[in-house]
Amino acid sequence: MRVLLVGASGYLGGAIRPALDAAGHEVRPLSRPGADIVTGAGLAAALEGCEAVVHLAGALRGSGDFLEALHVRGTRNLVEASRAAGARRFVYVSAAGASPGGATAYQRTKARAEEAVRASDLEWTVLRPTVVFGPGGPGPNLVRQLGGVLRAAPVMPVFGDGRYLLQPVSSGNLAEGVVAALAAPARRTYDVGGPERLPYVEVLRRIAAALGRPFRPVPFPVPLARALTRLPGFPLGPEELTMLLAGNTCEAGAFFRDFGIRAERFEGR
């Protein structure tokens, strides 16, 4: 199929594009300034001749208004433009924890974006990944960010008790899911997490081991971390810290079963 890959220049785009190529699809990458899902400019031209859309555009950080525009209005624009262009297959990569009553604007706006996809008559699949690890493009990658701190700092600050759980899923597994969902759209929403639920400190320990660095955790008080998230140079925004401390796990059995994918373990890179 000719597939419009929206968000091709980002981290997940860098992982998903080669998988689409390998599956024999003709990929048309979309990112700004060529087209913009928020304004809708350029979408009709970008979609011309496309049979499918993979929608990865999103942001983890930003004001409520910005996230509302990008996730909710942007996804509505893209759904409408896809329908108008006759691109029937639609895969949306949302996020685990998306919920209308979520604690952060990211989670609430992702939930409403999902709703716009589900309410359409397209042949849709929604995938909701937890933290993604592994090869990809240049965008925000938690494992790479944490690795940067572990490489540079003599000790590793750990927010609070470090026991909140993560369930990292590989970018390769997610890409396999996107390819499978395009082939057999399920009109279903799948949570996508890896095979293990790991305390944050264990995630850090594995990243340090993979880098060949000693792991020297030091507790970092949560209130201080919250205050620092307001500073521009701090690696996490306030909402990212909230989501990290709440943990991010899911039931991902259906994703691996339905799509016949073998779950890849997180080895620290």
Ligand SMILES: NC(=O)c1ccc[n+]([C@@H]2O[C@H](COP(=O)([O-])OP(=O)(O)OC[C@H]3O[C@@H](n4cnc5c(N)ncnc54)[C@H](OP(=O)(O)O)[C@@H]3O)[C@@H](O)[C@H]2O)c1
């Ligand atoms: N990375 C993870 O661990 C993870 C986990 C769960 C869910 N997700 C979700 O997966 C999606 C992709 O994540 P990512 O890590 O690949 O993010 P990313 O690296 O920041 O990439 C975001 C992409 O969206 C595009 N984009 C932003 N605003 C746009 C607009 N108005 N119109 C068109 N394109 C626009 C960007 O393109 P330009 O800036 O070049 O225009 C870029 O290609 C996001 O929705 C994210 O919330 C990611």
